[in-house]
Amino acid sequence: MNPFLDNIAWHTLVGPHAGFAIGTNEARRYAPGFPSFIAFPDFDKPNFDALLPYTEPGELLYCAGWAGVAPAGWRVEAESILLRMAWNGPMPAVDEAPEAVLLGVRHAAAAHELAMLTRPGPFSPRTIELGDYFGVFDGPRLMAMAGARVCAGGISEISGVCTHPDFQGRGWASRLIAKLLRREMQRGVTPFLRVMRDGVAAQGLYRRMGFRDDGEAVARMISRD
Structure with missing residues (x-):
């Protein structure tokens, strides 16, 4: 299995699509106008605080791969399983x-x-x-x-x-x-x-x-x- 597959969004946002991304080396997302995907380098230790300057209250964000408990100030609006x-x-x-x-x-x-x-x-x-x-x-x-x-x-x-x-x-x-x-x-x-x-x-x-x-x-x- 390709090691990039399990966290493809992060590898894309820091690699080929870095020019479309905003964020830090601890959390990134696509810039406004693009799909509001977020990603972290490690889903077991997601730094949601690093996203605060790049998100708006109530804005719907999409994340694939993170299954942990939502930290204070964040909530899961919907959840599904992707094959x-x-x-x-x-x-x-x-x-x-x-x-x-x-x-x-x-x-x-x-x-x-x-x-x-x-x-x-x-x-x-x-x-x-x-x-x-x-x-x-x-x-x-x-x-x-x-x-x-x-x-x-x-x-x-x-x-x-x-x-x-x-x-x-x-x-x-x-x-x-x-x-x-x-x-x-x-x-x-x-x-x-x-x-x-x-x-x-x-x-x-x-x-x-x-x-x-x-x-x-x-x-x-x-x-x-």
């Missing part, structure tokens, strides 16, 4: 979504609107700046998208996989994922993704594609008083 799935197959032989468009700043509003409709996970107006996100359009409408987000140590997360309800059942999710798999593996990067433990349908799709189960982690939404 991590790592790619365990060959590189896709062809690009299965050649019509997909690399999303840029001009697509940010459409991407955010689709994410708010389908809820693939934490997604903010500037999320698509964190990696290569691809979308498929029907005229001006964004039908489906997927992208590669957190990355460090030769691994990257496929995320933001979603399809507009009007265009489901056409295989866009699997085709966009295959496109990203091919793209990342051509770079020498191993892809993985995370899915809710109760997301049985999504897990089935990913296993059929060639992903394998690779551990679980607590995912929390937290805030400070």
Whole structure:
């Protein structure tokens, strides 16, 4: 197992995405406008005080991997279990979504609107700046998208996989994922993704594609008083 996997958010925030991060060497988060992920170098000894200058009271923050007791002044708003799935197959032989468009700043509003409709996970107006996100359009409408987000140590997360309800059942999710798999593996990067433990349908799709189960982690939404 890649040693970066269990704390990929921290390794990303101090590594490839350091330019998008704020915080210290004891706690970091993405800057405003990006998903409000927080991370610590050691989940067994999280320094929440180090986050105080970089958070607002009542702001919802996301943390994956920390399962301890919330310190005074902080509360857990929601908790779930994420299943991590790592790619365990060959590189896709062809690009299965050649019509997909690399999303840029001009697509940010459409991407955010689709994410708010389908809820693939934490997604903010500037999320698509964190990696290569691809979308498929029907005229001006964004039908489906997927992208590669957190990355460090030769691994990257496929995320933001979603399809507009009007265009489901056409295989866009699997085709966009295959496109990203091919793209990342051509770079020498191993892809993985995370899915809710109760997301049985999504897990089935990913296993059929060639992903394998690779551990679980607590995912929390937290805030400070």
